[in-house]
Amino acid sequence: MIHGDWREVPDAARGGTVALGNFDGVHLGHAAVLRAAHAARPELPLAALTFEPHPREHFRPEDPPFRLTLLPAKAAALRALGVAHVHALPFGAELAAMGAEEFVEQVLHRGLGARHLACGADFAFGHRRGGDVAFLRGAAEARGIGLSVVPHLDDAEGPISSTRIRRLLQDGYPERAALLLGRPFAITGTVSHGDKRGRTIGFPTANIPLGRHLEPARGVYAVRATLADGRVVPGVANLGRRPTAGGDPVSRLEAHLFDFSGDLYGQEASVALERFLREERKFESFEALKVQIAVDAAAARAALGA
The missing domain is CATH 2.40.30.30 (Riboflavin kinase-like)
Known part of the structure; x- marks a missing residue:
C-alpha cells in the first residue's frame, strides 16, 4: 500500500522497519538495503520511505526526464521485494526546508513510528542534505531506533547505481542495465x-x-x-x-x-x-x-x- 502523508499514517503501517532512499529503478543495490532492513528486525513489517516527485525534479525542474521508475512501477517493484508499506512523501517546499533533526523527529519517529532504519552508506537528507549517516545514527539512537548502514553493492565494473543504469540505457545496453536492475x-x-x-x-x-x-x-x-x-x-x-x-x-x-x-x-x-x-x-x-x-x-x- 502507498501512503502519501506522514502525518496520517494508519496504525497498521507504523512501527516497522523502514528502508530509506529514492529507490529510482529499485535495483540490486536497493534490494540489498531492503534485505538488511528485514534481516535486522524480521518480526516487524517492512516499509520503504521515498519521495514523490524525486527531489531532483523539485530542485532542477528544467532537467530532462531521468526517472527509471515512476511511482506505480516503483511501488510494484518494492512490493515484489517484500515491502508491505511504501511511504511516498510529497517532496515540495516544506520537506525541502525541513532540517535533518526535524525530519528524524517529525517524520521517522512521530509520523512513521519507525523502530529500525536501513539506508545506503551515502544516504543524506534534510535541508541542503544536512543529515548524513553519522548524524542519522546518533539521532536514531537517541530515540531508541536501530540503524543498518549498507555498503555499496559492487560488481566487476564498480558500484551499482541508478546513475550507472541510466548511462547504460542511454548508450543502448538494456541487457546490461537489466543485470543491475534484476529485471x-x-x-x-x-x-x-x-x-x-x-x-x-x-x-x-x-x-x-x-x-x-x-x-x-x-x-x-x-x-x-x-x-x-x-x-x-x-x-x-x-x-x-x-x-x-x-x-x-x-x-x-x-x-x-x-x-x-x-x-x-x-x-x-x-x-x-x-x-x-x-x-x-x-x-x-x-x-x-x-x-x-x-x-x-x-x-x-x-x-x-x-
Whole structure:
C-alpha cells in the first residue's frame, strides 16, 4: 500500500522497519538495503520511505526526464521485494526546508513510528542534505531506533547505481542495465492514439508517451509488453522521433506486438526493452521503412525466441 502523508499514517503501517532512499529503478543495490532492513528486525513489517516527485525534479525542474521508475512501477517493484508499506512523501517546499533533526523527529519517529532504519552508506537528507549517516545514527539512537548502514553493492565494473543504469540505457545496453536492475527496464504508461500510420503498412503499434521516464538510446528494440490483463506479448518497438514521418518534437515508444489483435487504447501497458537492435534512422520512403520493419521484426523474434 502507498501512503502519501506522514502525518496520517494508519496504525497498521507504523512501527516497522523502514528502508530509506529514492529507490529510482529499485535495483540490486536497493534490494540489498531492503534485505538488511528485514534481516535486522524480521518480526516487524517492512516499509520503504521515498519521495514523490524525486527531489531532483523539485530542485532542477528544467532537467530532462531521468526517472527509471515512476511511482506505480516503483511501488510494484518494492512490493515484489517484500515491502508491505511504501511511504511516498510529497517532496515540495516544506520537506525541502525541513532540517535533518526535524525530519528524524517529525517524520521517522512521530509520523512513521519507525523502530529500525536501513539506508545506503551515502544516504543524506534534510535541508541542503544536512543529515548524513553519522548524524542519522546518533539521532536514531537517541530515540531508541536501530540503524543498518549498507555498503555499496559492487560488481566487476564498480558500484551499482541508478546513475550507472541510466548511462547504460542511454548508450543502448538494456541487457546490461537489466543485470543491475534484476529485471528488464520497462516504460509504463497509457496507450495513446498515434497517427495510425503503422497499421497502413501492416504493422499496427501501441503508442506510449515517455512522460517523465528517462529517454534511452533512440532506435529499435526487441520488447516484451505486459498488458493490463497480465498477458505478456513479445514484439518490436521504435523509440524515438520518427524522422521518416517528418519528425516529432518529443520521443515516443511505438510497439508492434507479434500475433496480437485487440484494442489497447486507454489501457496501461508496460513495455520492457530486452535488446537494442539498431539506431533510429530516416528512410527515403514508407515502402523502404516497411521493408526494414519486417527485417527488424524478424530480428526481434530471433532475439526473444518468439
